[in-house]
Amino acid sequence: METNDTALSGMKAICGYVNRSESTVLKMIKEEGFPAKKIGGGIWESDRDLISAWRKKRIMDETEPEKPVLKTPKKKQQAKKGR
Numbered sequence: 001m002e003t004n005d006t007a008l009s010g011m012k013a014i015c016g017y018v019n020r021s022e023s024t025v026l027k028m029i030k031e032e033g034f035p036a037k038k039i040g041g042g043i044w045e046s047d048r049d050l051i052s053a054w055r056k057k058r059i060m061d062e063t064e065p066e067k068p069v070l071k072t073p074k075k076k077q078q079a080k081k082g083r
Contacts, residue, residue, distance in 0.1 A: 006048040008036075014046045032058075 008014045014036055015025050028034035035054050036046035 008046040008048060008051075009043060011044040014044055017046075017048065018051060 008017055011022055011025065015022050018025065020028070025034065025036070029036050033054070035050035036044055039045050
């Protein structure tokens with residue numbers, strides 16, 4: 001198997017890299033798209049660069065300002081219904 005210096009092999013290595021428990025990492029994989037997969041003989045694999053990109057995306061998504069929701073005033077809605 002080819003490896004590089006950014007590869008993480010095994011759940012213990014992944015958890016250590018992100019400083020989270022196994023249950024938290026498994027939850028992030030299932031619910032939040034955390035970049036890790038079981039491959040080969042059931043060994044968890046990930047990559048430091050993928051994790052970094054995933055973290056950056058989450059930070060950017062959470063810091064984007066919310067877009068205002070435009071609502072029609074109730075008086076105008078009632079006037080439209082009466083037409």
